[in-house]
Amino acid sequence: MISATSGTRVFLEQNLQFYLRTKRFIFFLILVALITIVIYGLIAGGVVAAPPTAESFDTFFFAFVSDLVIIVGAFLGGDAMASDFSLKTGSFVLSQPVKRTSILLGRYLGALVVGIAVITLYYVLGSLGMLYLYRGVPVQVGESYLLALVFVASAIALGFLFSSMFKNGSTAIVTAIILMLLVFAIVQGVLDVTSIEPWFILTYGGAVVTDILVVPYAAHKTVIGAGRISVTSYTPLVWEGLVIMFGYLIVSLAISIIIYNRREI
Numbered sequence: 001m002i003s004a005t006s007g008t009r010v011f012l013e014q015n016l017q018f019y020l021r022t023k024r025f026i027f028f029l030i031l032v033a034l035i036t037i038v039i040y041g042l043i044a045g046g047v048v049a050a051p052p053t054a055e056s057f058d059t060f061f062f063a064f065v066s067d068l069v070i071i072v073g074a075f076l077g078g079d080a081m082a083s084d085f086s087l088k089t090g091s092f093v094l095s096q097p098v099k100r101t102s103i104l105l106g107r108y109l110g111a112l113v114v115g116i117a118v119i120t121l122y123y124v125l126g127s128l129g130m131l132y133l134y135r136g137v138p139v140q141v142g143e144s145y146l147l148a149l150v151f152v153a154s155a156i157a158l159g160f161l162f163s164s165m166f167k168n169g170s171t172a173i174v175t176a177i178i179l180m181l182l183v184f185a186i187v188q189g190v191l192d193v194t195s196i197e198p199w200f201i202l203t204y205g206g207a208v209v210t211d212i213l214v215v216p217y218a219a220h221k222t223v224i225g226a227g228r229i230s231v232t233s234y235t236p237l238v239w240e241g242l243v244i245m246f247g248y249l250i251v252s253l254a255i256s257i258i259i260y261n262r263r264e265i
Contacts, residue, residue: 007098011106012113015080019114028072028118035064036125054134058141059213061126065119065144066206067181069152072118074176076111077159079169081260100261108160108253115152123148140213147241151206154245155180157252158202164259195232197221205244208236 019025039061042048051057081104123145127137158180162172184203191198198204211218218235225231236244 004099004102007102008106008109010098011103012110013106015107015110016113019076019110024075025114025117028075028114029121031071032068032118032122032125035068035122036129040129050133054130054136055138055140055213055215057130057134058126058138058144059210061129062123062141062144062210062213065122065148065209066151066203068122069119069148069155069206069209070177070180070203072115072152073155073157073159074173074180075159076115077108077156077161078163078173078176080107080111080160081163081256101257104160104164104253104257104260108156111156111160112153115156116149119145119148119152138213138215140215143212144209147209147212147238150242150245150249151209154202154206154249154252157249157256160256161252161259164256164263192231192233195223195230197234199236199240199244202244202248204234205236205241205248208238208241211235211241212238 043050051060123141127141130137130141159172159176162176162179163169166172166175180203184201188198188201188204217238220235220237222233222235223230224233
């Protein structure tokens, strides 16, 4: 039996090679480049007026970061484990002298490396634009970047949870995307009407990534309307967002490990 550390490292490297071989990493790099080109193209072409300050530019440029994190998390985590329970590949992978926990953690770390690289590129391109246009980068961008790393780690972990539950990787990816992009948004909208804080929703906690770019930071609770016809909008506090994201990360990975260790082909 290979040691846990060695097994984790082996599957980390294999997962990185998988992302390069399937050109998934290249796809994300191209996606980030296209987003950047479109944003700068709209400004250069006069379609959108250039924000007057770096502080207003960062909220404009990084408005897409949450969607990017969700897509990255779903695609990197969604099919990471699902194929292991098919007769075609599962018998080979699961027969290796490596603990299943090491296999899962190695693949998770490999996905996390790619996810961090994609998010880092997005923030680097945005920061370079601010340096060119405004000769400086607001400190909030650095804070947002660190929060985005936690968000992508949590989104990938949630993707792994679905991957450990399904035998088909495409099903896991689609389920993760629908949950994070649609279901969470619908539930949060319903809770706003009922004045309940959606503290248990990952994307609510992940909103701190863009919320922190706004100065001053928004009020935690905002009520629009009066009486029975009112909507309560909540903005997560930074510490609250971190707790939610780390909670999803830890719980998702823990459940993934339990399911992965108990499932059979």
